[in-house]
Amino acid sequence: MRTLLDGLYKLCGWLAAFFLVAVGVLILLQIGGRLFGVLIPSTDDLAGFAMAASSFLGLAYALRVGGHIRVSLVLQRLHGRPRRWAELWCLGSASLLTGYFAFYSADMTREFITFGDLSPGLLPIPLWIPQSTMTIGLVLICVALVDDLVAVARGGDPSYEGAEGELLESEKLATTASPGPDT
Template identity: 30%
Template sequence: MSAHSESRGPVSAGPIFDLIARLVQIATGLVLVALVMLVCGEAFLRGAVNYSLGFAEELTGYFVVMLTFFGAALALRAGALFQVDFLFDALPASTRAKLHIAFAAIALFICIIFVWKTADVAMSSLERGKFAPTVLRTPLWIPQLLMPTGFAMIAIFLVEKLLLAVRKPKGAA
């Protein structure tokens, strides 16, 4: 672990970010439990009685998408994303701080565009009444909302990173 990594968990920019992170953790945990139960149940039924639930593949796909987005948001908040530490650590502190701000600002801008565009796709499916060609016939806008929601969670934690990066450290002039 490098000198700038957080070993005690993520640094918070305030209680609202802590609450959002906690809600994302709970939702992620519940979906992970449901995913494991669904996959194990499907495997058991196929092996034991040669029966398939039929809808398991569809739901597991939706669950994996949600877990990917929410997991990325939580990893971003915890500072657990990949970076080239030996290069980053070699930079002066002021340069590292500026890079953190630049990264968060650019990534936030991109996330906002992704939220906007993926929400447009979901709203288009809602307006046109599109359904998945699957056993459940899920209205497409429901799983499609996972993407703008996931990008929004990432954006929220990017805002937190920006707030933390622009704050002056305690004791600084």
């Protein structure tokens, strides 16, 4: 199960990266089209949909590798049992909140499919397509939060705890290895 979840988080990270590159490509196509007097229809809409897909699909992967910006000032000052309870409370409430959003996002996706809603603009895109990437991202961040909640409840560390240290260490290595502006 661990391998399956980690693979799913990584896949979503790659999809988020793909959609982020797609945003850049769409914007460059739009700029190039304007330079040559060519209208490329709905690039703004497509770039917006790709940005939403990138943002939501990347949430679970970013959490697992410690890439989220978290306010950990209080947790750093707590030790032992109080820290564990605070971590459990934070992960539990975040899991409930994202589960709530995921449920209603899935419901909205179902309504878009039922009513056949299309995006406004020159290129009518069924709205369930971009909405489904948001729903998938919300479901996966909820699963990742519950995954960490279970790990902490069993007495272990959350995934982002070790990953945060690795990120900080790699940043230190990168800054010490790169030559300064004076060299």
